[in-house]
Amino acid sequence: MPPIKIGIVGLGKIARDQHLPALAANPDFELVAVASRNASLEDAANFATLEEMLAGVPELDAVSLCTPPTVRYGQARQALQAGKHVMLEKPPGATLSEVEDLTRLAEASPGSLFATWHSRHAPTVAPARKWLASRQISKVHIEWKEDVRVWHPGQRWIWEPGGMGVFDPAINALSIVTAILPRSFFLREGTLKVPENCQAPIAAKLRFSDSEETPITADLDFLQTGPQTWDIHIETDAGNLTLRKGGSQMFIDDRLEHEAPEQEYPGLYARFAELVARCESEVDVAPLRHVADAFLLGRRETVAPFHDES
Template identity: 70%
Template sequence: MIRIAIVGLGKIARDQHLPALAANPDYELVAVASRNAQLDDVAHYPSLSALLEDGSAIDAVSLCAPAAVRYEQAREALAAGKHVMLEKPPGATLSEVDALARQAEAAGLSLFATWHSRYAQGVQPAREWLEAKRIQAVRIEWKEDVRVWHPGQAWIWEPGGMGVFDPGINALSIVTAILPRPFFLKEATLQVPGNCQTPVAAQLAFVDSAGVPIAADFDFLQTGPQTWDIHVDTDAGRLTLSKGGSELYLDGQLTHQGPDREYAGLYARFAELVAQNRSDVDVAPLRHVADAFLYGRRETVAEFHE
């Protein structure tokens, strides 16, 4: 059994991490490190440093705090001999994730950069179906309401918070997993509210190594029904991943769907990595976001207010 601590007990930890851990017999949740929250019957510490200094018997930590503080937490945990699981995105910059990967390798510890959307029900079947197909075009529509999913979370509009790329990176994590060839950004437009540092919407145009166009439309202001769809046109028809990858359609016919087991999949994978002292650190989705910030054209739009 892996004795694990959660660091950062916010909405994502309560909604996803805690249920996944409770359902997995490979884990025992022994501690929580959080400035503002705690769990009944679980040891509580105000910070990861306090937890590690206390000498609590833990094998691993799951870091759920915002990406801007995650590098220092992960570095400290690895230095203390703990395996580390990183919420998405794995860090605020590519360089710090690379440094953590090298630190984990040198210490013989597991570092897992998680992409929960890759564990949606339709993603693996989509990848398998696309392997033998000639892809003609890809269209990503990822639109949701920030006021519903991140109420009052000002950090998302600060540097490192990523704005609309916080959900948009989920789409990129799926596309980098299902497409057979690498792809590259050709142009991007980022709409940034006048009182924010990160975009509220973005339009991206990629192309893969065979010249296939890949277009993405991200929007953080969609109200009503939310849109998390990926359409792939091929020589054998259209594949659509809908509802964040939980439903797979082939030419409009539903072929795969099921309950949400994304975080259950993450923790099952982390247990495998810990058992083998191996790491899984894929930064491809984060690299595409970094490229968008580096290469994209910025447009100032109306200020954002809750």
């Protein structure tokens, strides 16, 4: 089959760091267009908006939306209505209702809808799920701590309604945990620390449990400097499993069992190519639902204002 002609919408840090290299390495795709208000790309047709891109490149097969979640719904709807296949960066939307509406639209359109969770393509996710399937889990703890000034320098949208604050990275942890734990779990209580000049939390502590009252906790921080912490600790009746470095390493009782280079975005585009070939959609909102529950049930604590000093 000929390559899938794809366009990227939003040429920011995540698109340049992850999407462009993944597309360049995948022969199933041909990047033919970019829509961005503030950037352009050589060897591609450049447009200011998705609407202009759709009109200017009618042979386009698919679009990859790398814009902030607050504007993604309208763009995805426009692309689906134009008959294009649509890939959504995480989170798939600003609200669950938006994603539900897009899912219904995709079911009635010729295009596929792929709500991506890149951390589920970390190399230890599948081995961890398999290892846990036959064991009794007694405790889960998530530590997800990183430096917002490194990963989102000058990006004020992340502190506005819909920007999610610390949940922008922490939803990656939730995407892994919802993929590897054998039972669904639910938020019981939480504390969200919100800077006095922001609308989204900069840190959070959450307590979940499942139908068997297994304690599942999360400690999230967007101000950690130095080494970053992306770890998940799981205690079981047959040993302790730890995923480190965002799922790049898997330890059993402190013994390294599995490690591989990060290939998350190549994995996403390989999966998207499969969905496009089959004209199928893949939309799982479980991680986003947990974030919505945190905003719904969590107590808010006002903390010192945040200033981007980068």
